[in-house]
Amino acid sequence: MKLNIAVLPGDGIGPEVTNQAVKALKAIASEFNHNFKFTTADVGAVAIDKHNDALPEETLELCKKSDAILFGAIGDPKYDNNPSAKVRPEQGLLKLRKELGLYANIRPVKAYNTLLDKSPLKKNIIEGTDISIYRELTGGIYFGDKTLSKDGNSASDLCAYSREEIERVAHLAFVAAEHRNHKVTLVDKANVLETSRLWRKVVKEVAEQYPDVTLDFLFVDNAAMQMILNPKQFDVILTENMFGDIISDEASVIGGSIGLLASASVGDKYAMFEPIHGSFPQAANKGIANPIASILSAAMLLSHFDLHNEAELIRLAVEKSLKLNITTSDINSVVNTVTTANVGDFIEDFL
Amino acid sequence: MKLNIAVLPGDGIGPEVTNQAVKALKAIASEFNHNFKFTTADVGAVAIDKHNDALPEETLELCKKSDAILFGAIGDPKYDNNPSAKVRPEQGLLKLRKELGLYANIRPVKAYNTLLDKSPLKKNIIEGTDISIYRELTGGIYFGDKTLSKDGNSASDLCAYSREEIERVAHLAFVAAEHRNHKVTLVDKANVLETSRLWRKVVKEVAEQYPDVTLDFLFVDNAAMQMILNPKQFDVILTENMFGDIISDEASVIGGSIGLLASASVGDKYAMFEPIHGSFPQAANKGIANPIASILSAAMLLSHFDLHNEAELIRLAVEKSLKLNITTSDINSVVNTVTTANVGDFIEDFL
Ligand SMILES: CC(C)[C@H](C(=O)O)[C@@H](O)C(=O)O
Ligand SMILES: CC(C)[C@H](C(=O)O)[C@@H](O)C(=O)O
Numbered sequence: 001m002k003l004n005i006a007v008l009p010g011d012g013i014g015p016e017v018t019n020q021a022v023k024a025l026k027a028i029a030s031e032f033n034h035n036f037k038f039t040t041a042d043v044g045a046v047a048i049d050k051h052n053d054a055l056p057e058e059t060l061e062l063c064k065k066s067d068a069i070l071f072g073a074i075g076d077p078k079y080d081n082n083p084s085a086k087v088r089p090e091q092g093l094l095k096l097r098k099e100l101g102l103y104a105n106i107r108p109v110k111a112y113n114t115l116l117d118k119s120p121l122k123k124n125i126i127e128g129t130d131i132s133i134y135r136e137l138t139g140g141i142y143f144g145d146k147t148l149s150k151d152g153n154s155a156s157d158l159c160a161y162s163r164e165e166i167e168r169v170a171h172l173a174f175v176a177a178e179h180r181n182h183k184v185t186l187v188d189k190a191n192v193l194e195t196s197r198l199w200r201k202v203v204k205e206v207a208e209q210y211p212d213v214t215l216d217f218l219f220v221d222n223a224a225m226q227m228i229l230n231p232k233q234f235d236v237i238l239t240e241n242m243f244g245d246i247i248s249d250e251a252s253v254i255g256g257s258i259g260l261l262a263s264a265s266v267g268d269k270y271a272m273f274e275p276i277h278g279s280f281p282q283a284a285n286k287g288i289a290n291p292i293a294s295i296l297s298a299a300m301l302l303s304h305f306d307l308h309n310e311a312e313l314i315r316l317a318v319e320k321s322l323k324l325n326i327t328t329s330d331i332n333s334v335v336n337t338v339t340t341a342n343v344g345d346f347i348e349d350f351l
Numbered sequence: 352m353k354l355n356i357a358v359l360p361g362d363g364i365g366p367e368v369t370n371q372a373v374k375a376l377k378a379i380a381s382e383f384n385h386n387f388k389f390t391t392a393d394v395g396a397v398a399i400d401k402h403n404d405a406l407p408e409e410t411l412e413l414c415k416k417s418d419a420i421l422f423g424a425i426g427d428p429k430y431d432n433n434p435s436a437k438v439r440p441e442q443g444l445l446k447l448r449k450e451l452g453l454y455a456n457i458r459p460v461k462a463y464n465t466l467l468d469k470s471p472l473k474k475n476i477i478e479g480t481d482i483s484i485y486r487e488l489t490g491g492i493y494f495g496d497k498t499l500s501k502d503g504n505s506a507s508d509l510c511a512y513s514r515e516e517i518e519r520v521a522h523l524a525f526v527a528a529e530h531r532n533h534k535v536t537l538v539d540k541a542n543v544l545e546t547s548r549l550w551r552k553v554v555k556e557v558a559e560q561y562p563d564v565t566l567d568f569l570f571v572d573n574a575a576m577q578m579i580l581n582p583k584q585f586d587v588i589l590t591e592n593m594f595g596d597i598i599s600d601e602a603s604v605i606g607g608s609i610g611l612l613a614s615a616s617v618g619d620k621y622a623m624f625e626p627i628h629g630s631f632p633q634a635a636n637k638g639i640a641n642p643i644a645s646i647l648s649a650a651m652l653l654s655h656f657d658l659h660n661e662a663e664l665i666r667l668a669v670e671k672s673l674k675l676n677i678t679t680s681d682i683n684s685v686v687n688t689v690t691t692a693n694v695g696d697f698i699e700d701f702l
Contacts, residue, residue, distance in 0.1 A: 080541055080568070090542045120579050125471045141492075141510060146545035155549040156511040159492060163504040189593070190431055191441045194497035198506040217431070221600035222629075228471050228579060228604040242540070246597060249572035253579040278573075 001305060002035040006066035008059065008096075010044040011089055012279025013289035013340075014072025020291035020344030021070060021298040024317070027351035028302065028310045039066070043096065044089035044279070045076035054092030060099055063270065068301050069100075071274035072294070077281055089279075098138050101267035104169045105135040105244065106176075106300075107276055109231075109251045109261065114322045118256030118331050121228065126254050129231040132180065133251065134173035135244025137265055139165040140195070142241045161195045161240065166202040172266075173238040174210040181235035183214045187223040187243050199240060220247070227251055248276060257330045259290025262297040264304060271304050273297040287339035290328040292318055295347060317350040352656060353386040357417035359410065359447075361395040362440055363630025364640035364691075365423025371642035371695030372421060372649040375668070378702035379653065379661045390417070394447065395440040395630070396427035405443030411450055414621065419652050420451075422625035423645070428632055440630075449489050452618035455520045456595065457527075457651075458484040458627055460582075460602040460612065465673045469607030469682050472579065477605050480582040483531065484602065485524035486595025488616055490516045491546070493592045512546045512591065517553040523617075524589040525561040532586035534565045538574040538594050550591060571598070578602055599627060608681045610641025613648040615655060622655050624648040638690035641679040643669055646698060668701040 007022060009015035022038055029036040041059040048054050054074075063069050074093045079085045096102070111119070111126040119126050144158030177184045186203050188196035200217065207215040218226060220243045226233065227247060231254050239247060252258035261276040275293030283289050296318060302311040321327060326338055326346045358373060360366035373389055380387040392410040399405050405425075414420050425444045430436045447453070462470070462477040470477050495509030528535045537554050539547035551568065558566040569577060571594045577584065578598060582605050590598060603609040612627040626644030634640050647669060653662040672678060677689055677697045 075542060088542065094543070120472050120476045120581075122471055122473060142543055144507070148545055148549070152549075152552075153514040154512065155545040156495070156509055157544045157546050158507055158509050160507040161505065189596075191426060191439065192445070192493055193508045194499050194506040195508050198499070198503075201503070221596045224575065224597045224601035225603055225609060228601065230471075243597075245540075245572045246575045246594075250575035250579065250601065252576055258576060 001307065003068060003305065004037050004039070004066045005301070006062045006069045007038050007040045008043045008063075008069060009040065009072040010074045010279065011046055011076050012073055012281040012284045014044070014074070014279055016284070016287070016289050016340045017275060017291040017294035018070060018072040020340060020347070021294040023344050023348045024295050024314055024351060025298050025301075027348045028314065031351055032307075032310055043092045044074035045079065047092060048087050048089060052087065054087055054089050055095045060096070063096065063100060068304065069270070069272040070298065070301065071272050073275065073277065073279040075279040075281075094142060096272070097265060098143060100270040100272065101138065102265035102270060102272055103136060103138045103165065103267050104172050105137040105263055105265045107133040107135065107248045107251075107261060107263045109133065109248070109254055111254050112260070112319065112322055114319070115256045115331060118333075120253055126231060129254050131231065131234045131237060131251060132176055133237045133239070133244060133248045134169055134176065135248060136165065136169045136240050140241035159193070159195050159242070161198055163198070163202050166199055167206055170203050170206040170238060173236050174206060174213050177213045177236040178210060182212055183216070183235035185223075185234055185237050186215065186217050187220050187237055187239040187247060188217065189220050190217070191219060195240070203238065223247060224250060252276065257290060258293070259328065259330045260292050260296070262293050262300050264297070264300040266304070271301070273301040287341065288328055289340045290330050291340050291344050292321075295344070313351060314347070317347040320350055321346050352658065354419060354656065355388050355390070355417045356652070357413045357420045358389050358391045359394045359420060360391065360423040361425045361630065362397055362427050363424055363632040363635045365395070365425070365630055367635070367638070367640050367691045368626060368642040368645035369421060369423040371691060371698070372645040374695050374699045375646050375665055375702060376649050376652075378699045379665065382702055383658075383661055394443045395425035396430065398443060399438050399440060403438065405438055405440050406446045411447070414447065414451060419655065420621070420623040421649065421652065422623050424626065424628065424630040426630040426632075445493060447623070448616060449494060451621040451623065452489065453616035453621060453623055454487060454489045454516065454618050455523050456486040456488040456614055456616045458486065458599045458602075458612060458614045460484065460599070460605055462605050463611070463670065463673055465670070466607045466682060469684070471604055477582060480605050482582065482585045482588060482602060483527055484588045484590070484595060484599045485520055485527065486599060487516065487520045487591050491592035510544070510546050510593070512549055514549070514553050517550055518557055521554050521557040521589060524587050525557060525564050528564045528587040529561060533563055534567070534586035536574075536585055536588050537566065537568050538571050538588055538590040538598060539568065540571050541568070542570060546591070554589065574598060575601060603627065608641060609644070610679065610681045611643050611647070613644050613651050615648070615651040617655070622652070624652040638692065639679055640691045641681050642691050642695050643672075646695070664702060665698070668698040671701055672697050
């Protein structure tokens with residue numbers, strides 16, 4: 001298969017981990033005789049520094065003519081504590097999601113047997129956990145109107161949703177559930193929010209088209225608790241943008257490290273693959289960043305194009321590296337010097 | 352001391368647990384020669400059923416002329432799944448908070464030594480955790496304009512904040528930190544939300560008045576993760592209404608049961624005390640509800656009026672009951688028949 005892949009390493013540890021994912025994809029290409037072409041472009045703080053724009057036009061153009069996008073991470077503390085910054089790295093990511101119509105962010109959460117001891121949660125709580133989170137990604141409070149009063153003393157953010165925005169991501173979640181454990185849990189705050197009540201209404205209607213999938217509901221506060229008390233109760237979680245952001249980062253503790261969690265952001269035309277961890281500027285250029293989330297994002301990319309054997313092989317390689325403890329220090333309790341690149345090399349060799 | 356206490360048991364397990372808290376307060380009154388007068392009123396689904404109003408006028412009036420309010424719980428599933436219900440139990444609670452100006456919700460989270468094994472988290476993670484969460488309670492997306500389009504196909508909720516709303520709760524958080532470990536963590540989403548950027552700006556300014564308190568910042572998604580990875584890093588957490596709702600319910604897993612967590616909602620004139628758990632309709636009238644959160648809310652009530660010895664005695668009684676395993680099944684792994692009332696009786700006797 002021939003694939004044009006846009007590579008957007010971004011900020012902080014983004015470039016390091018993305019490098020390892022590209023290595024894995026190249027190994028797969030040579031093993032399976034695929035033709036993958038990689039083109040790199042700037043996004044985030046790096047792009048602001050170079051082009052004064054978190055998402056330069058040429059980056060967006062490249063993404064639009066590529067088959068898939070491999071994304072690193074975004075964000076830089078120098079913007080976080082400056083409330084009046086006019087350009088921000090995150091705008092690059094948000095604009096990319098919006099412009100490419102990537103309305104569904106899919107985040108699998110799994111407890112790896114070899115890592116059960118690394119989690120802050122007890123083994124019996126997490127063992128066997130296998131969740132797929134479907135987070136709406138181009139609507140809600142992320143993209144609603146924002147205001148700041150002239151005197152700078154009051155501000156607002158609008159959370160808005162339409163039936164269409166809810167339906168399209170809901171369908172993806174139900175289809176996924178049909179291939180999994182036949183359960184969708186809608187996470188909302190319907191006892192307070194009008195948008196949540198719309199979500200409940202629309203999702204109930206969508207559910208009727210999937211009679212073999214059970215739908216249940218959980219308020220987001222309760223969901224944040226249940227995720228820790230009993231994560232095994234979940235199969236597919238469907239939720240809006242902000243709640244999905246919070247719940248999926250929280251869920252990362254199940255696997256023992258956020259450095260393991262991959263995600264796919266898909267729409268009707270484009271698809272982007274990225275680790276859910278952020279740019280972690282404190283860890284940048286030290287060789288300590290865990291590349292597995294990025295490598296598993298590459299596996300999700302392969303699955304997206306129905307290259308299931310290829311994706312499976314990457315997952316096997318990752319499990320092997322975990323088993324052999326060829327892992328960075330976030331999940332390796334033995335004092336060790338395994339670097340980001342070491343992990344990538346091992347996986348490359350395995351492939 | 353003479354105190355008029357309004358008792359609003361509400362829905363589900365609310366009445367059962369509130370009863371036990373009243374028993375504890377009566378025992379304290381007789382022991383310390385105080386004069387506590389209790390007057391009960393309807394709120395929530397119960398009030399809708401009786402008066403077609405989640406917060407009847409006479410309930411509000413009673414609260415306004417009382418010195419403090421002891422609140423049970425609110426909510427009934429028959430309203431949750433009916434997106435077009437015009438009256439909802441939660442409106443009673445939200446209106447109460449707004450009308451009484453209860454702008455700060457204070458939620459202490461502690462790992463009890465006797466309960467370290469009950470938490471889904473590992474002992475070494477939670478041991479020594481002692482957090483005080485300051486959640487803004489009368490602003491944000493809970494109270495902003497809500498719209499539902501005529502055709503019912505789009506909806507919105509507005510999240511708005513003003514400098515004053517942020518300042519007053521921030522001051523309470525910093526004062527609390529001065530008496531604790533001198534650290535405030537502001538939880539927000541300043542990389543996306545305009546309101547969060549306003550929070551950051553205003554809270555930084557407030558912080559300047561408390562030079563011996565350190566202020567740091569955490570994005571809410573990261574905070575949801577850090578709460579589980581390393582809860583001991585937190586002292587005082589300050590956050591807006593919705594994030595506080597999610598983070599504090601999540602934090603309840605540290606203690607091993609949400610049935611242990613008390614809260615105080617305070618403003619400039621009134622104060623209300625309530626367990627953070629909900630109405631749990633499935634558990635109602637079975638004698639299995641844990642009354643400790645409500646009893647500890649009564650202790651917070653006493654502290655509020657500087658009755659510190661009295662409050663301390665209640666806390667001692669609670670710790671004793673935990674130690675002796677006189678606890679409901681949520682935190683009691685031995686198959687047992689300790690009921691809500693048994694726990695209340697034990698604490699009453701102890702006092
Ligand atoms: C960087 C930030 C804007 C982003 C988000 O909140 O969506 C990140 O946390 C994520 O989850 O991908
Ligand atoms: C019942 C509900 C409206 C309420 C809230 O969201 O504030 C509850 O969850 C709480 O935290 O007190």
